[in-house]
Each structure stands twice: as structure tokens, then as C-alpha cells.
Amino acid sequence: MQEKITQDMFVPVRSDAHKQEYIARKHHSAFHDGWIRLRKNKAAVVCAVLIVVITVMSIIVPYTSPYAYYETDYKHKMNAPSSEHIFGTDLFGRDQWTRVWYGTRISLLIGLAAALINLVIGVFYGAISAIAGGKVDAVMQRIIEVLVGIPSLIIVILFMMVLPPGVGTIVAAMAVTGWVNMARLVRAQILKLKNQEFVLAAQLLGTSRWKTILRHLIPNTISVIVIQVMFAIPSAIFTEAFLSFIGVGLAEPKASLGVLINNGYKALRSAPFLLIYPAIAIVLIMVCFSIVGDGLRDAFDPRMKR
Amino acid sequence: MAEEILKVENLARHFTLGKKQVLKAVDGVSFSIKRGETLGLVGESGCGKSTLGRTVIGLYPPTAGKITFDGIDVGGKKTSAQRDELSRRMQMIFQDPYTSLNPRMKVLDIIAEGIDNHHLAANRAERTRMVVELLRSVGLDEEHANRYPHEFSGGQRQRVGIARALSVNPDFIIADEPISALDVSIQAQVVNLLKSLQKKRNLTYLFIAHDLSMVKYISDRIGVMYLGNLVELADSDELFAHPLHPYTQALLSAIPLPDPRAERGRSRIVLEGSVSSPINLPDCCRFCSRCQSKGKECEKGIPPLVEVRPGHFVACCHVV
Numbered sequence: 001m002q003e004k005i006t007q008d009m010f011v012p013v014r015s016d017a018h019k020q021e022y023i024a025r026k027h028h029s030a031f032h033d034g035w036i037r038l039r040k041n042k043a044a045v046v047c048a049v050l051i052v053v054i055t056v057m058s059i060i061v062p063y064t065s066p067y068a069y070y071e072t073d074y075k076h077k078m079n080a081p082s083s084e085h086i087f088g089t090d091l092f093g094r095d096q097w098t099r100v101w102y103g104t105r106i107s108l109l110i111g112l113a114a115a116l117i118n119l120v121i122g123v124f125y126g127a128i129s130a131i132a133g134g135k136v137d138a139v140m141q142r143i144i145e146v147l148v149g150i151p152s153l154i155i156v157i158l159f160m161m162v163l164p165p166g167v168g169t170i171v172a173a174m175a176v177t178g179w180v181n182m183a184r185l186v187r188a189q190i191l192k193l194k195n196q197e198f199v200l201a202a203q204l205l206g207t208s209r210w211k212t213i214l215r216h217l218i219p220n221t222i223s224v225i226v227i228q229v230m231f232a233i234p235s236a237i238f239t240e241a242f243l244s245f246i247g248v249g250l251a252e253p254k255a256s257l258g259v260l261i262n263n264g265y266k267a268l269r270s271a272p273f274l275l276i277y278p279a280i281a282i283v284l285i286m287v288c289f290s291i292v293g294d295g296l297r298d299a300f301d302p303r304m305k306r
Numbered sequence: 307m308a309e310e311i312l313k314v315e316n317l318a319r320h321f322t323l324g325k326k327q328v329l330k331a332v333d334g335v336s337f338s339i340k341r342g343e344t345l346g347l348v349g350e351s352g353c354g355k356s357t358l359g360r361t362v363i364g365l366y367p368p369t370a371g372k373i374t375f376d377g378i379d380v381g382g383k384k385t386s387a388q389r390d391e392l393s394r395r396m397q398m399i400f401q402d403p404y405t406s407l408n409p410r411m412k413v414l415d416i417i418a419e420g421i422d423n424h425h426l427a428a429n430r431a432e433r434t435r436m437v438v439e440l441l442r443s444v445g446l447d448e449e450h451a452n453r454y455p456h457e458f459s460g461g462q463r464q465r466v467g468i469a470r471a472l473s474v475n476p477d478f479i480i481a482d483e484p485i486s487a488l489d490v491s492i493q494a495q496v497v498n499l500l501k502s503l504q505k506k507r508n509l510t511y512l513f514i515a516h517d518l519s520m521v522k523y524i525s526d527r528i529g530v531m532y533l534g535n536l537v538e539l540a541d542s543d544e545l546f547a548h549p550l551h552p553y554t555q556a557l558l559s560a561i562p563l564p565d566p567r568a569e570r571g572r573s574r575i576v577l578e579g580s581v582s583s584p585i586n587l588p589d590c591c592r593f594c595s596r597c598q599s600k601g602k603e604c605e606k607g608i609p610p611l612v613e614v615r616p617g618h619f620v621a622c623c624h625v626v
Binding site for chain 2: 021022023025027028029033196197198200201202203204205206207208215216219220
């Protein structure tokens with residue numbers, strides 16, 4: 001049956017100007033948005049939890065363990081893992097469980113300290129270079145290029161030769177060249193932001209130079225900085241492990257994961273457990289930091305994704 | 307007749323690209339704007355419209371020439387009080403609403419930036435009240451104040467940009483292609499908003515655009531730019547009725563007509579070739595490479611802007 005369409009079947013739709021401006025989306029800050037995206041990334045969440053667990057364990061275990069990391073026991077040399085020594089004992093009868101966690105603590109400490117120093121130097125250097133521009137920028141970039149040109153391993157080994165071995169020396173040696181990547185990233189980001197219209201608008205509204213840097217430039221660089229730090233930590237840990245492995249790292253009885261792996265590698269045939277546990281620890285730390293770093297980048301800087 | 311609020315004389319803005327390369331973005335432009343008037347500025351991409359706007363407001367130092375805003379020399383040395391006055395009285399609305407708002411700041415703080423810089427609010431409550439008032443005046447709502455720019459649509463963002471420009475209570479606003487990044491339906495909304503704000507607050511606009519019909523709608527007078535030169539300047543009705551410069555004629559002939567019958571009869575003047583590069587320009591009429599009625603006299607030099615009828619200026623050797 002066909003129905004006849006009549007005039008009175010139509011009602012005009014009144015549009016409400018007020019309703020047109022209504023935003024249905026729940027209110028989130030940009031940071032909150034990133035946080036939501038990060039939580040959806042299961043691998044990153046698992047790895048973040050693992051990092052927290054590993055960090056907490058590395059702080060607690062050396063205190064609560066009945067053995068100290070330097071305590072030798074020549075009656076129980078190279079013991080296989082047992083209920084008494086969970087990861088066994090090393091060449092001098094030291095408890096490997098305590099030493100692995102102690103080594104993890106030192107490695108994390110070195111990674112964190114190196115990344116923080118990179119952060120401070122890199123951000124200041126990059127920001128000054130980008131904001132000053134012109135000749136200052138050119139000279140500062142040439143200095144970076146010279147630093148990149150010198151193989152960093154040579155600088156680090158020279159440092160280790162001259163200064164007394166220790167955590168401080170390793171961190172200092174890595175800080176000499178480690179900050180250049182951060183400086184370049186921050187400079188690129190600020191150069192990009194410097195000519196955006198919101199910075200020009202701030203200038204027109206009479207915002208001072210310093211306020212522009214603090215309110216407009218730095219806040220928009222933070223995601224880049226955080227992500228770079230997350231990648232700098234594992235790379236510093238790896239560099240330290242490498243140095244210890246070739247024998248220019250920490251001195252006995254102090255232990256880092258690199259020192260433990262070096263010792264374990266010497267006894268690979270007779271006591272493979274000495275190598276396996278610290279190796280697992282360092283792999284876990286590296287992989288977790290990388291995955292969390294990737295997750296952070298995808299969550300807070302979605303444009304860079306793939 | 308109202309007094310002149312802005313006077314631009316022989317303004318030039320050149321960019322040095324290399325040792326011998328000079329890009330003449332703006333080259334010898336003169337005009338003036340009266341209080342309460344809207345001057346439209348049209349021209350194709352890259353003809354120097356935006357550079358002109360940014361030089362006039364003081365973002366770029368001028369290479370030559372003089373900009374006077376209500377007695378203050380914008381391009382010269384200013385006292386800090388003059389700088390303060392300029393940044394309070396001259397504001398700008400930007401082209402791209404997606405980059406003109408800081409993504410890390412709430413709308414409240416974006417709009418209040420000028421208020422803070424010039425200490426226009428006595429306390430926090432007054433600051434918030436002023437921002438809410440500004441939001442309302444551009445058709446937005448109080449609840450939008452605590453949101454971040456990425457939560458808004460393009461048109462809404464552009465209106466936040468307008469509110470920010472109005473926050474310091476300026477009397478002269480440069481609108482640098484404020485509608486070219488927006489949908490057509492939103493364009494009308496923004497232009498109408500600009501018109502009504504002009505009436506309410508007695509604003510003077512320099513309206514930069516490349517959409518001729520939009521410019522005609524909002525402007526009292528229109529200036530046509532070509533490769534850094536002002537080639538024609540007239541009242542908007544006069545310009546549309548009697549375009550004199552061959553470039554203006556070509557531009558106007560490109561506007562589609564809403565009436566299909568008239569549209570069928572419309573004949574377009576199609577320009578041959580493309581715009582010459584603004585780098586290392588020859589010293590002749592800038593338009594001569596594409597002009598259909600060019601002759602020998604065109605190569606003698608850049609023709610000056612001459613008043614051919616009252617209020618109608620044109621820079622072409624043939625018309626004079």
C-alpha cells in the first residue's frame with residue numbers, strides 16, 4: 001500500500017547553536033590520551049612491570065640475603081644451584097644469587113646515571129643551539145660532529161686507563177660522548193617548533209623569550225626527551241657490560257652484570273650456571289627497556305609510528 | 307573621512323638565500339588603512355601576502371621602507387613601552403588552526419596568555435571571567451575552557467585563535483588567510499564572526515586571502531598583489547566592476563558564477579606560463595612574462611602605482 005506524503009508529515013529541524021558546539025568526547029589531556037594508548041600495549045605493560053620487579057629485587061635482595069656479595073667461602077666453590085645457593089656459587093664460593101642482583105643494581109644505576117647526564121647536557125646543548133641559531137648553532141653542531149667522529153670506545157678506554165676504576169668513572173666516560181644524540185633530537189624538535197604559528201602568536205602577544213622557551217618549546221619536546229632516555233638506559237647498560245667483559249670495567253669484588261658474565265664465560269664448561277643467570281638478567285633488562293621505549297614512542301608520539 | 311591607522315610606505319622585505327641570491331618577497335609596497343576599515347589583500351600563492359602581513363606586524367624586520375602604526379614606527383627602534391603598546395593594539399589571526407595553538411596548553415591558558423603578559427586581569431577569578439567572555443563572543447562555551455586544542459574541530463580552533471587575538475583588546479587585526487584551511491560551510495561562519503566583531507569592537511582588518519568572493523564580501527577596499535608588488539588597489543565594488551590591471555582581470559574572470567546561464571557565457575582569461583621565480587627578478591614589470599597585452603614599454607622598469615580614478619590605483623604601463 002502506498003502512503004501519500006503530505007505536508008504535515010514534516011517537521012522542521014531546529015538546530016541549536018549551543019548544541020552544535022558541544023563536544024561529546026570525554027575530557028582528556030594529551031598526556032592522558034598517551035597513557036590510554038600505552039595501557040593498550042600489553043607487551044609494554046608487562047615489560048614495565050618486569051622493570052619495576054627487577055629494580056625492586058635488585059634493591060632488596062642484596063640486603064636480605066644471608067650472604068654478602070663479597071663474602072667468600074672456599075669450602076663451597078663452584079657449587080651447582082641448590083636450596084642454599086639458589087644460583088650456585090662462583091670460583092671463590094660467593095653466593096651467585098646475591099651477586100646477580102647486586103650486579104643488576106650496579107648496572108641499572110650506571111644506566112640511569114648515564115641517561116640522566118645525557119639528558120641534562122643534551123637538552124641544554126640542543127635547546128641553546130636551536131634557539132640561538134645562526135653562527136652559534138653552526139659552531140655547536142660542528143663540535144658535535146667532531147665528537148661523533150672520534151670513536152667513543154677509544155675515549156671510554158682512555159678514561160678507564162687514566163681514572164681509578166669505578167662506577168663514577170664509567171658513567172663519566174660514557175657521558176663524554178653519550179649526549180650528542182639527545183642534543184641533536186632536541187635541537188631538531190625545537191627548530192621545528194620555533195617557526196610554528198603558536199610560537200609566533202606568543203611573540204605577538206608579548207611573551208618574553210624565556211617564557212616562550214619554558215611554556216611553549218620545552219613542553220612540546222618532553223615526549224621526545226622521555227623516549228630518548230628510555231633508549232639511552234639500555235644502551236648505557238650494554239656499553240658497561242661490554243667494557244666489563246673486555247676487562248676495563250669494574251674491579252673485583254664489585255660486580256656488575258658484565259663482570260659476572262665475564263667470570264661465567266671463563267667457567268663455561270665446568271659451571272654453565274655462572275654464565276646463564278646474569279646473561280638472562282641482562283637480556284631481560286635490555287629487552288624490557290626497549291619494548292617500553294617503543295611503547296612510549298607509539299603512545300606519546302603517534303606520528304612516528306612505523 | 308576617518309584617520310589613517312596604518313601607513314605603509316615603499317615597504318620591502320628581501321630574504322638572502324645565498325651569496326648572490328636574493329628573494330624579493332615584498333618589494334616596494336605602499337598603502338594605508340583607515341580606522342574601522344577592512345583592506346583585503348589577494349594574490350596567488352607565494353606572491354608575498356603573508357610576508358607582507360608578518361612584516362607589517364613586526365615579526366620580520368623590513369629590508370626597506372616604513373611602517374607607521376598610529377604614530378609608532380613598527381620597523382624601527384622602539385622603546386619597551388612602544389613595543390608593549392604595539393603588541394596590545396596589533397594582533398594576528400593565523401592561517402593554520404592546527405599549528406597556531408600550543409597542543410600542551412588548555413584553551414583557558416592559550417587565551418589568557420596575552421592577558422597575563424599585559425597584566426590585564428587583577429586576579430585569577432577575573433582572568434577566568436575574561437576568558438569565558440571571550441569564548442562566548444566567538445560562539446564557544448564556558449566548558450570549552452578546560453579542554454585541549456586537539457579536542458576541537460578546525461572551525462572551533464580558529465575561533466579560539468580569534469579569541470586569543472581579541473584577548474588584549476586590539477584595534478587592528480591582521481587576518482592571515484584565516485579561512486583557507488577551513489571547510490566552506492565553516493568559512494562563512496568565521497567570516498561572519500569577524501564581521502560582527504568588527505562592528506562591535508570597531509576593529510580594523512588587514513584581511514589576507516586568495517578566495518576573491520570571500521574577500522569581496524568582507525572588504526571595503528581590495529589590494530591585488532603579484533610577485534611582491536601591489537598591482538591594483540581600489541574600493542571592492544569598483545575593483546570588481548572595473549578591473550584595470552590585466553592580472554586583476556584574469557583573476558576576476560576565474561570566479562565561477564552561481565547562475566548557470568551566466569556561467570555558460572563567462573569567458574575566462576587563461577594566463578599562459580607560470581609565475582616567474584621571486585629570486586633574482588629582472589628589473590621590469592613583474593607581470594610582463596604572462597601579460598597578454600605587453601609591449602616594449604613594459605620592459606622599462608616596474609610601473610609605479612598611479613591613481614587613475616579617485617581611490618583607484620593601478621600599476622600598469624598600458625592603463626596610464
